[in-house]
Amino acid sequence: MAPPPGAALTWELVDGGVAVVTFDLKGEPVNKISRAVKQDVQATFEALEQDPSVKAIAFFSGKADTFIAGADIEEFVALATAAEAERLSAEGQALLERVARFPKPVAAGIHGACLGGGLEFALACRYRVASDHPRTQLGLPEVQLGLLPGAGGCQRLPRLIGARAALDIILAGKVERAQKAFRLGIVDELVPHAILKDITIAAAQRMAGGWQPRRRRPGGFTGWLLDGNPLGRRLVFRAARKQVLAQTRGNYPAPLAALEAVEFGLKHGMAAGLKREAELFGQLAVTDVSRKLVQIFFATTALKKDFGIPNPPPPATVHRLGVVGAGFMGAGIAGTAIAQGGVDVRMKDADLPRVTKGLATAREILDDRLKRRRITKYEHARLVALLSGSDTYTGFGRAELVIEAVFEDLQVKQQVLREVESASGPETVFASNTSTIPIRRIAEAGGRPEHVIGMHFFSPVARMPLVEVIPSTRTLPAVVSTTVAFGRRMGKTPIVVKDSPGFWINRILTPYMNEAGQLLVEGVAIEELDRLMVEFGFPVGPITLMDEVGLDVGEKVIGVMHEAYGERFAPVPAFAGMVKSGRFGRKAGKGFYQYAGGKKGGVDPAVYEVIGAQPNGGPRPAEIIQRLVLVMLNEAARAAGEGIVRSPRDGDVGAIFGFGFPPFRGGPLRHADDLGAARIVGELERLADRYGARFAPSDALRDLAQRNTKFYP
Numbered sequence: 214m215a216p217p218p219g220a221a222l223t224w225e226l227v228d229g230g231v232a233v234v235t236f237d238l239k240g241e242p243v244n245k246i247s248r249a250v251k252q253d254v255q256a257t258f259e260a261l262e263q264d265p266s267v268k269a270i271a272f273f274s275g276k277a278d279t280f281i282a283g284a285d286i287e288e289f290v291a292l293a294t295a296a297e298a299e300r301l302s303a304e305g306q307a308l309l310e311r312v313a314r315f316p317k318p319v320a321a322g323i324h325g326a327c328l329g330g331g332l333e334f335a336l337a338c339r340y341r342v343a344s345d346h347p348r349t350q351l352g353l354p355e356v357q358l359g360l361l362p363g364a365g366g367c368q369r370l371p372r373l374i375g376a377r378a379a380l381d382i383i384l385a386g387k388v389e390r391a392q393k394a395f396r397l398g399i400v401d402e403l404v405p406h407a408i409l410k411d412i413t414i415a416a417a418q419r420m421a422g423g424w425q426p427r428r429r430r431p432g433g434f435t436g437w438l439l440d441g442n443p444l445g446r447r448l449v450f451r452a453a454r455k456q457v458l459a460q461t462r463g464n465y466p467a468p469l470a471a472l473e474a475v476e477f478g479l480k481h482g483m484a485a486g487l488k489r490e491a492e493l494f495g496q497l498a499v500t501d502v503s504r505k506l507v508q509i510f511f512a513t514t515a516l517k518k519d520f521g522i523p524n525p526p527p528p529a530t531v532h533r534l535g536v537v538g539a540g541f542m543g544a545g546i547a548g549t550a551i552a553q554g555g556v557d558v559r560m561k562d563a564d565l566p567r568v569t570k571g572l573a574t575a576r577e578i579l580d581d582r583l584k585r586r587r588i589t590k591y592e593h594a595r596l597v598a599l600l601s602g603s604d605t606y607t608g609f610g611r612a613e614l615v616i617e618a619v620f621e622d623l624q625v626k627q628q629v630l631r632e633v634e635s636a637s638g639p640e641t642v643f644a645s646n647t648s649t650i651p652i653r654r655i656a657e658a659g660g661r662p663e664h665v666i667g668m669h670f671f672s673p674v675a676r677m678p679l680v681e682v683i684p685s686t687r688t689l690p691a692v693v694s695t696t697v698a699f700g701r702r703m704g705k706t707p708i709v710v711k712d713s714p715g716f717w718i719n720r721i722l723t724p725y726m727n728e729a730g731q732l733l734v735e736g737v738a739i740e741e742l743d744r745l746m747v748e749f750g751f752p753v754g755p756i757t758l759m760d761e762v763g764l765d766v767g768e769k770v771i772g773v774m775h776e777a778y779g780e781r782f783a784p785v786p787a788f789a790g791m792v793k794s795g796r797f798g799r800k801a802g803k804g805f806y807q808y809a810g811g812k813k814g815g816v817d818p819a820v821y822e823v824i825g826a827q828p829n830g831g832p833r834p835a836e837i838i839q840r841l842v843l844v845m846l847n848e849a850a851r852a853a854g855e856g857i858v859r860s861p862r863d864g865d866v867g868a869i870f871g872f873g874f875p876p877f878r879g880g881p882l883r884h885a886d887d888l889g890a891a892r893i894v895g896e897l898e899r900l901a902d903r904y905g906a907r908f909a910p911s912d913a914l915r916d917l918a919q920r921n922t923k924f925y926p
């Protein structure tokens with residue numbers, strides 16, 4: 214019975230009675246499992262069961278780089294009730310139960326992304342072959358969407374690879390490379406892409422002939438000791454619950470629910486586990502946390518295609534990158550550009566000792582990837598060979614892009630621009646990693662301002678996902694698209710922001726950091742400040758962040774912001790004392806906290822002397838949080854009102870990726886919408902009366918309050 218035209222699944226019979234099924238969702242860049250696709254799968258497996266010539270199935274994707282990207286996330290957005298969501302999960306479970314119990318063996322040939330419901334489908338198959346291609350990634354990222362694997366993943370993965378290994382993937386929403394998935398036992402064979410089809414069909418033919426796959430015990434003896442018996446498993450679950458609570462601080466319900474679905478299933482059996490899994494999926498799918506995380510997913514995928522300007526010209530390809538400044542940021546940019554982009558990098562600094570140190574730091578990024586088996590020895594050697602440096606601009610002539618990461622000083626940056634212009638070609642793009650200085654001010658010192666742009670990375674570059682791209686009013690559109698494209702090639706999420714002091718991130722972060730300084734002076738203890746903001750959802754508190762960024766860098770940033778925006782950015786005396794006393798933070802081995810051998814210790818009690826305050830209390834916790842959050846939201850509204858970011862989406866993704874604004878709150882502008890502009894204005898007025906004009910509500914917020922509208926209408 215031939216499938217209806219346009220169906221997502223098609224099949225043909227090959228030797229040995231194997232039906233080769235191809236899943237290719239027409240008109241879609243990726244395969245995803247929607248309700249319509251479930252019907253297609255149902256109908257196809259019905260036909261395969263009825264057809265006596267079919268002895269076994271080999272299942273493949275017709276897409277170039279994705280096997281199956283999971284359930285259709287867009288269908289979740291439309292879910293109104295937990296019961297409806299539970300039904301959706303149960304339908305998915307029933308379909309995969311049919312595949313798992315299918316009377317004819319099913320082998321899956323996996324190339325590309327095999328995620329969420331896509332991996333759950335593969336887990337329901339009797340045999341899995343994967344290509345050893347870098348694009349082949351397998352995982353259950355559901356908790357990143359505030360959900361759990363709701364099509365049997367919480368039941369089948371632990372039974373296949375053991376509870377501990379499965380929890381390691383499910384609770385963190387991990388995606389593993391094919392090599393790791395093979396080592397864990399998620400896939401049975403790992404083969405070059407070119408022979409994936411043949412090997413998978415051969416496996417199906419063998420199974421049609423009665424051969425049964427034999428799998429080794431997951432996790433060996435330790436696996437048996439911990440996963441293989443109820444007592445061991447109780448220890449595993451207790452440790453996992455403790456770790457999840459420590460990481461989520463109760464702000465993300467999905468990992469705990471997933472843990473329960475796994476534990477319940479192993480305790481009460483598959484059927485009971487599936488039922489509990491669907492119930493928990495239903496409850497999670499309608500939570501505000503999941504809604505926010507799904508919104509962030511679609512915002513980031515949309516940003517993957519957005520060049521930040523209308524009608525973007527095609528970007529130039531960068532074959533050689535020049536990096537001026539071999540300090541921590543410059544080396545991070547160089548190492549990440551090679552590790553992620555595979556581009557040839559030439560570093561330059563004032564003298565050879567600095568260059569040598571920078572090359573070593575950049576190389577550490579590659580060594581780390583080898584150590585964590587993210588690259589092979591061969592790939593490591595090939596990438597290391599792409600890195601070179603000197604104390605002259607030799608080799609910069611061939612660079613299509615030069616990123617400057619020198620000291621945060623206008624004159625120094627202007628001097629470097631002039632030097633790079635004379636050492637490089639007429640089309641070379643000059644991108645400054647300045648975090649605050651307006652690009653037009655740097656560009657005005659050169660001869661080709663239309664080729665100058667800002668490219669602001671965050672520390673540590675290898676790990677922080679955001680890059681702010683800042684064109685001046687004179688920057689050519691082709692320079693913008695080239696810079697955005699290169700940021701993506703480095704594995705970053707670029708947002709294009711307006712050229713103004715502090716751009717977006719430092720513009721909204723500085724008032725928050727300043728307010729933390731004010732609260733210190735008023736007697737709030739350092740630990741208390743950091744604890745409250747971590748509980749609010751930030752990865753670290755403002756004082757720890759100040760130590761990470763560096764008090765000296767902070768002082769530079771505040772200086773530029775105060776000059777540009779006036780009193781509401783007035784420097785806090787507490788911080789100036791720190792810089793004078795050489796307490797720059799982690800890099801100086803001392804800041805607000807103590808550091809021994811690079812490891813962070815407790816608060817340094819001597820620091821209170823330096824900042825001229827004693828931790829004797831200060832405002833109550835709720836007011837502390839309110840002052841820190843509202844001063845940021847107020848500035849974010851003001852900056853968004855000035856068009857510093859092109860959309861609330863860019864602003865929120867920027868804040869989440871740039872300094873870890875709590876994702877479950879959706880970002881500062883989404884959070885402002887939840888609080889309501891009128892309420893925020895009221896609270897700000899109260900704070901302004903009490904603490905000063907820095908809390909005066911911005912016109913943008915007053916306007917939203919008046920019109921009773923939101924950033925996301």
Ligand code: T1G
Pocket residue numbers: 242243245279282283284285286287305326328329330331333354355358360361362363364366511514515517
């Ligand atoms: N549902 C809906 N749309 C999806 C999608 C999905 N699962 N995956 C991708 N898209 C869209 C995306 O929005 C974009 O749309 C286009 O496809 C190309 O994506 C029951 C509950 C697969 C690695 O979390 O990680 O299964 O912008 O630009 O860079 O247990 O997309 O073109 O209109 O990102 O090559 C779990 C999500 C779902 C994986 C491809 N799955 N996707 O990356 O392309 S929950 C995920 C990705 C689930 C079950 C549960 C990536 C990718 P548009 P793209 P890419």
